[in-house]
Amino acid sequence: MKYILIILSIFFIHPTGKTQDVNTLMNLIKVKLDKINSYEALATMKTSIAYLKIPIAKVKVKFKKPNELSIQSNSGVTFIPKGVNAISLQNIFSNEFTAIDAGKLNTKDKSLRIIKLLPVSQNSNIVLSTLYINETDLVVEKNSTTTKEEGTYEIEMKYGKYIKYGLPDKLTFTFNAKDYKIPKGLTLDFDNSSPENKKQPQPKSSKGTAEIVFEKYTIN
Amino acid sequence: MWTLLKIELFKISKRPRTYISFAAILAIVMIFQFAFKADGENYMNLMLQGINDSFQLDKQNAMNGYFMCYIILNTLLVQIPILVALIAGDAISGEANMGTLRLVLTKPISRQELLLAKFYASIIYTIILLLWMAILSLGLSLIIFGSGDMLIFRVSGEVSQIMQITSDDILWRYIAAFAYAALALTVIVSVAILLSLFAENSIGPIITTICIVLVFTIVSNMNVPLIDKHIKPYLFTSYLVGWKGFFYIATTAEGVPIRGSIENMNSIVKSIIILVGHIGGLFMLSTYLFNKKDILS
Numbered sequence: 315m316k317y318i319l320i321i322l323s324i325f326f327i328h329p330t331g332k333t334q335d336v337n338t339l340m341n342l343i344k345v346k347l348d349k350i351n352s353y354e355a356l357a358t359m360k361t362s363i364a365y366l367k368i369p370i371a372k373v374k375v376k377f378k379k380p381n382e383l384s385i386q387s388n389s390g391v392t393f394i395p396k397g398v399n400a401i402s403l404q405n406i407f408s409n410e411f412t413a414i415d416a417g418k419l420n421t422k423d424k425s426l427r428i429i430k431l432l433p434v435s436q437n438s439n440i441v442l443s444t445l446y447i448n449e450t451d452l453v454v455e456k457n458s459t460t461t462k463e464e465g466t467y468e469i470e471m472k473y474g475k476y477i478k479y480g481l482p483d484k485l486t487f488t489f490n491a492k493d494y495k496i497p498k499g500l501t502l503d504f505d506n507s508s509p510e511n512k513k514q515p516q517p518k519s520s521k522g523t524a525e526i527v528f529e530k531y532t533i534n
Numbered sequence: 535m536w537t538l539l540k541i542e543l544f545k546i547s548k549r550p551r552t553y554i555s556f557a558a559i560l561a562i563v564m565i566f567q568f569a570f571k572a573d574g575e576n577y578m579n580l581m582l583q584g585i586n587d588s589f590q591l592d593k594q595n596a597m598n599g600y601f602m603c604y605i606i607l608n609t610l611l612v613q614i615p616i617l618v619a620l621i622a623g624d625a626i627s628g629e630a631n632m633g634t635l636r637l638v639l640t641k642p643i644s645r646q647e648l649l650l651a652k653f654y655a656s657i658i659y660t661i662i663l664l665l666w667m668a669i670l671s672l673g674l675s676l677i678i679f680g681s682g683d684m685l686i687f688r689v690s691g692e693v694s695q696i697m698q699i700t701s702d703d704i705l706w707r708y709i710a711a712f713a714y715a716a717l718a719l720t721v722i723v724s725v726a727i728l729l730s731l732f733a734e735n736s737i738g739p740i741i742t743t744i745c746i747v748l749v750f751t752i753v754s755n756m757n758v759p760l761i762d763k764h765i766k767p768y769l770f771t772s773y774l775v776g777w778k779g780f781f782y783i784a785t786t787a788e789g790v791p792i793r794g795s796i797e798n799m800n801s802i803v804k805s806i807i808i809l810v811g812h813i814g815g816l817f818m819l820s821t822y823l824f825n826k827k828d829i830l831s
Contacts, residue, residue: 360788360790362788362789363789364693364789365693365694365695365696366695366696366698366789367695367696367697367698367783367785367789367790367791368696368697368698368789368790368791369683369698369700369790369791369793370790387592387595390595390682390683390698390700390701391591391592391595391596391682391683391685391698392591392592393585393589393590393591394589394590394591395588395589395590396587396588396589396590489588490588491587491588491589492584492585492587492588493584494584494585494694494696495584495694496581496583496687496689496694497689522588
């Protein structure tokens with residue numbers, strides 16, 4: 315009887331304790347992020363994908379509670395990846411979810427808590443989010459989210475002087491994009507491409523990244 | 535020589551057909567501008583198919599005067615040789631047709647001087663035509679559509695690409711492109727003048743020049759490996775679109791365009807050398823044949 319109780323306690327008591335811990339951690343991060351009502355940030359955005367040869371863009375990132383985020387170009391033509399609004403973590407916290415502890419990821423200099431979030435609502439666009447959380451600073455360092463419509467994207471964040479607000483200094487958004495092909499006759503090209511270029515096959519699907527470096531936040 | 539050149543320019547200015555080219559360019563450019571102002575977004579959507587699903591882009595910003603000029607040049611610079619042939623093809627044959635060639639050559643001028651004067655006059659006409667085109671396609675487009683960064687759609691080998699050039703890095707490319715176009719059209723002038731030596735009226739050399747340009751252009755745009763390797767390099771029409779090379783901007787290993795750069799300058803230089811070679815060769819042949827020609831009219 316004593317052994318049965320011990321085994322039962324392992325199955326029932328231990329997971330409950332961990333779930334509370336995860337929820338507490340999530341709540342602490344949410345509270346930290348909730349302190350921000352709105353912010354405006356000047357940033358540079360470097361979008362990299364095989365078929366785009368575009369310069370680094372100067373952009374203005376605007377956020378307003380609860381989860382309104384927009385990226386506006388300061389000048390010129392800017393290619394803004396669709397789904398980039400997901401860089402706002404408030405976007406995740408604005409939905410109800412079930413948090414599941416998925417262990418820890420130990421790197422050279424730190425240990426990150428992995429938490430998987432499952433949305434409660436069946437209508438949510440998000441299917442699954444995996445957060446890698448720095449428990450010491452209470453910030454999300456990496457977020458991998460699978461959505462119904464935009465596929466899977468990943469966000470990696472590096473923090474600096476705005477860490478106390480949970481806002482990153484640098485952010486890398488990795489997304490899936492469709493391939494791009496235009497008929498040759500439409501462009502009437504001057505075929506001066508280098509031999510290396512000519513050998514390159516057209517990629518079927520492309521993974522792109524948008525690297526956003528925040529220069530200055532104005533937080534309200 | 536200067537007097538001869540002025541006389542030739544005067545003759546060109548007095549021909550009604552000279553102004554047909556200017557009117558044709560005005561009409562085509564304005565039709566383009568009207569069409570793109572009315573429904574340019576559909577064209578942009580066609581070029582950006584596949585991109586629209588992955589990126590947000592302000593298409594109105596992209597549809598600016600610089601982009602419009604590129605689209606117009608892309609279409610018109612294939613047709614301009616026809617307009618150039620109208621004047622250059624008439625250079626010698628027109629005189630022969632009117633019976634003034636023999637009369638002109640009784641004056642104390644060499645045949646080479648006369649040919650050179652007609653050659654220069656045709657080049658000046660070509661340059662003025664290009665300036666007119668630049669004013670309309672670039673100047674007027676900038677007024678109508680505004681300025682901004684320019685998108686270049688390109689197929690390089692098997693790879694489709696979109697390149698973006700910032701607005702402060704475009705104007706010099708257009709100046710270089712128009713200068714290159716002037717050189718390329720001078721080849722057409724050389725062909726037309728050469729052909730005009732053999733005819734007694736203007737229609738023959740004009741039509742023959744147009745046919746040569748059309749056939750060569752069609753072959754130059756065919757994507758057949760055998761033609762690519764063995765025929766295209768020897769057709770001058772393959773180099774007529776070389777002006778686009780000034781808009782193929784070099785990029786860093788990370789795909790970021792380098793301001794003020796050209797992806798493959800060697801290819802442009804090679805094209806320029808080939809075009810200059812054509813001009814020199816054709817003009818020397820014309821001079822030789824004109825000196826040998828038995829002028830009966």
